[in-house]
Amino acid sequence: xxxxxxxxxxxxxxxxxxxxxxxxxxxxxxxxxxxxxxxxxxxxxxxxxxxxxxxxxxxxxxxxxxxxxxxxxxxxxxxxxxxxxxxxxxxxxxxxxxxxxxxxxxxxxxxxxxxxxxxxxxxxxxxxxxxxxxxxxxxxxxxxxxxxxxxxxxxxxxxxxxxxxxxxxxxxxxxxxxxxxxxxxxxxxxxxxxxxxxxxxxxxxxxxxxxxxxxxxxxxxxxxxxxxxxxxxxxxxxxxxxxxxxxxxxxxxxxxxxxxxxxxxxxxxxxxxxxxxxxxxxxxxxxxxxxxxxxxxx
Amino acid sequence: xxxxxxxxxxxxxxxxxxxxxxxxxxxxxxxxxxxxxxxxxxxxxxxxxxxxxxxxxxxxxxxxxxxxxxxxxxxxxxxxxxxxxxxxxxxxxxxxxxxxxxxxxxxxxxxxxxxxxxxxxxxxxxxxxxxxxxxxxxxxxxxxxxxxxxxxxxxxxxxxxxxxxxxxxxxxxxxxxxxxxxxxxxxxxxxxxxxxxxxxxxxxxxxxxxxxxxxxxxxxxxxxxxxxxxxxxxxxxxxxxxxxxxxxxxxxxxxxxxxxxxxxxxxxxxxxxxxxxxxxxxxxxxxxxxxxxxxxxx
Numbered sequence: 001x002x003x004x005x006x007x008x009x010x011x012x013x014x015x016x017x018x019x020x021x022x023x024x025x026x027x028x029x030x031x032x033x034x035x036x037x038x039x040x041x042x043x044x045x046x047x048x049x050x051x052x053x054x055x056x057x058x059x060x061x062x063x064x065x066x067x068x069x070x071x072x073x074x075x076x077x078x079x080x081x082x083x084x085x086x087x088x089x090x091x092x093x094x095x096x097x098x099x100x101x102x103x104x105x106x107x108x109x110x111x112x113x114x115x116x117x118x119x120x121x122x123x124x125x126x127x128x129x130x131x132x133x134x135x136x137x138x139x140x141x142x143x144x145x146x147x148x149x150x151x152x153x154x155x156x157x158x159x160x161x162x163x164x165x166x167x168x169x170x171x172x173x174x175x176x177x178x179x180x181x182x183x184x185x186x187x188x189x190x191x192x193x194x195x196x197x198x199x200x201x202x203x204x205x206x207x208x209x210x211x212x213x214x215x216x217x218x219x220x221x222x223x224x225x226x227x228x229x230x231x232x233x234x235x236x237x238x239x240x241x242x243x244x245x246x247x248x249x250x251x252x253x254x255x256x257x258x259x260x261x262x263x264x265x266x267x268x269x270x271x272x273x274x275x276x277x278x279x280x281x282x283x284x285x286x287x288x289x290x291x292x293x294x295x296x297x298x
Numbered sequence: 299x300x301x302x303x304x305x306x307x308x309x310x311x312x313x314x315x316x317x318x319x320x321x322x323x324x325x326x327x328x329x330x331x332x333x334x335x336x337x338x339x340x341x342x343x344x345x346x347x348x349x350x351x352x353x354x355x356x357x358x359x360x361x362x363x364x365x366x367x368x369x370x371x372x373x374x375x376x377x378x379x380x381x382x383x384x385x386x387x388x389x390x391x392x393x394x395x396x397x398x399x400x401x402x403x404x405x406x407x408x409x410x411x412x413x414x415x416x417x418x419x420x421x422x423x424x425x426x427x428x429x430x431x432x433x434x435x436x437x438x439x440x441x442x443x444x445x446x447x448x449x450x451x452x453x454x455x456x457x458x459x460x461x462x463x464x465x466x467x468x469x470x471x472x473x474x475x476x477x478x479x480x481x482x483x484x485x486x487x488x489x490x491x492x493x494x495x496x497x498x499x500x501x502x503x504x505x506x507x508x509x510x511x512x513x514x515x516x517x518x519x520x521x522x523x524x525x526x527x528x529x530x531x532x533x534x535x536x537x538x539x540x541x542x543x544x545x546x547x548x549x550x551x552x553x554x555x556x557x558x559x560x561x562x563x564x565x566x567x568x569x570x571x572x573x574x575x576x577x578x579x580x581x582x583x584x585x586x587x588x589x590x591x592x593x594x595x596x
Binding site: 106172222246248267272 | 319322326350404464467469473520523524526544546547565567571
């Protein structure tokens, strides 16, 4: 793949406002050496951004599996997904080879990378960032309930997920973290194209295994909350007997699996409606062949 | 005034979910001595709670000045305000003498009290809580742009405002703080009715002076953010020359008034649409006569 254009998407969720600010601030920076790679910037869901809500009709970042059969949908996000792919997709009018989708979470994930499936090019991009910053990587795969992610519609792409930060709350620390990532990604890709980069052979990823819902009453209402011992403990292992939830009477629900799990998106506000209190992963070490780093070289 | 019933309202804003949980948890507690005072609990805006948004048509907590002339409004919150007053107001079918309205904020206000105007009974309630916990008090008055607050529709009432916590995010620390306040208020009111309480002669309040909007572009978009030196510094004085905002180029806007001001609701997410980046106050010491503590005694 010849790498000419990279698409940076912010505001895929309209209430995640710090990436939008960071992207606008990045654009204002004086040009630096960019190795002939053009960066395109787009707001994923402008109407939701205007209204300060996650989405209008349905989650845009779960709508990219539906676009082929819905060319003239009445659903705003399906039309928007179509528009983004028709304009910036690999066969689009301004084709981009990589999509970087910038997100925030109310969970204490820190600065992290989310990958969807095991594409060689994605491993390469993730390795660049993990090598530089040691960022944790969440590899999402094999979950039939959660599909149609934006970056899957491009030949290669990652989500940068930073938290914790509240929805609709401007936080300069979070904005600065996005700027560091965007700037570094540009620098690293330049070095990669110039064969100036050496990467380790191994990549540690947290592989999605499933999700755990809140305990709920018969009417569907949540009736126990994330246990204080779990709050803010994303990426920290949970072992048998560790408490997960606590109800109004102080009764706890504990994890009873035999194997340790590594939780992510603990208490993410937007996932309550998806019946997800947290997702859980297992650690896996991926061995990278040197060949994959040539994916992006000319 | 004979005090028989106290109304505790939560969910006046549908995305402030911790007070609702705290109220439900309080109700489940075993009964304790209550001095014949009945506590009523109600969700202020049940439809907004269901949808996880602040309001449906307009802010319920700015709608209580409109109800007299709008008995059959098409606006959900005006009808809801009417319902609450007709049921629980002083002349309602289940009349309550005091309304305690439980709120959260995304600002770092801590546990605080908001009063609306200078009603003698409200000073008494506020003094009870300030005496016990040293809570800061924000006295909101003389602001023509922000009117129609819920507690103003009752003979006496306060807002308990706790932050920082994100909208729609369950936080057990915040819930516990509400439980402490509700339990303490009950205990203190019982002692007050039994003349078992001695209060100090002075009450320190932060009196509302005005609000400061974000710097904005011509199209209305915010183009500078709260300065890092101001973030989380609610209640901490701002003096001449202190930075307030910072834009994308790093240019700061500073406070140029001669007198120090004390800011509140710094960066509150819900106030962006009200063109408020922060409100500011001046400190005032109110001398209380002993008589006001007899307001609630039988």
